[in-house]
Amino acid sequence: MSLPLTRLPAKPEAPADAAATAQPTPAAAPAQPPPTPITPALRAEIARLRTLVASCLRSLSKQLDKHFGPAIANARKAWEQADDLVVVDPPLAASIAETRRALHRAAHAPHPAVRAVAFECLLALDSACGLTGLAERRLSSLIRLRVRSDDPELLPEGRPFIDLARALAEAAREWS
Numbered sequence: 001m002s003l004p005l006t007r008l009p010a011k012p013e014a015p016a017d018a019a020a021t022a023q024p025t026p027a028a029a030p031a032q033p034p035p036t037p038i039t040p041a042l043r044a045e046i047a048r049l050r051t052l053v054a055s056c057l058r059s060l061s062k063q064l065d066k067h068f069g070p071a072i073a074n075a076r077k078a079w080e081q082a083d084d085l086v087v088v089d090p091p092l093a094a095s096i097a098e099t100r101r102a103l104h105r106a107a108h109a110p111h112p113a114v115r116a117v118a119f120e121c122l123l124a125l126d127s128a129c130g131l132t133g134l135a136e137r138r139l140s141s142l143i144r145l146r147v148r149s150d151d152p153e154l155l156p157e158g159r160p161f162i163d164l165a166r167a168l169a170e171a172a173r174e175w176s
Contacts, residue, residue: 038113046117049106050175052099053121057172059095060132063087064165068135072160075143085136088129096129124175128168135164 038046064087071085088096103125106118135142146154146161154161 036111036113038111042111042114045106045109045114049103049114049117049121052102053125054172054175056096056099056125057128057168057175059092060087060128061165061168061172063089063092064132064135064168068139068162068165069155069160071139072143072154075140075154085139087132087136096125099125121175124171128171131164132168135162 067085067087100122103118103122107115107122109115109118142162143154146152159166
């Protein structure tokens, strides 16, 4: 039987002798030690990690701004060259790799707050790199879909229809 998505299933009726069928309550969890305070040194390390990610996001944004718009603008003339786009050049790839190594080291730090921020930074950086790589590899498909859509303009208001550079620049500001 399928239920509509907007309605929750009814709660089952409790048996008349609920006390007889009740499960024993589990023992209380052991008390956790109080959280370790975040010292100024830890705050500085967290800020450093966030700055590393912001720097990589800014670099990705600048590279996208430099290469993505012209590649899209040339797509109507040289369709087959759209997939030749390279955003992440060797110096940027080296910078991202070094940042990832620093974040992996921080992910094993003794303080849980630093570990959490390191993992958060890795997720943000990997997401940005994944989106950039997807845009690099699938640009011709994205252009083809856009041209066939109701709004075929590739550079609305002078910016690429997929403005990943602007999105990464905004993310970099938030990570700073």
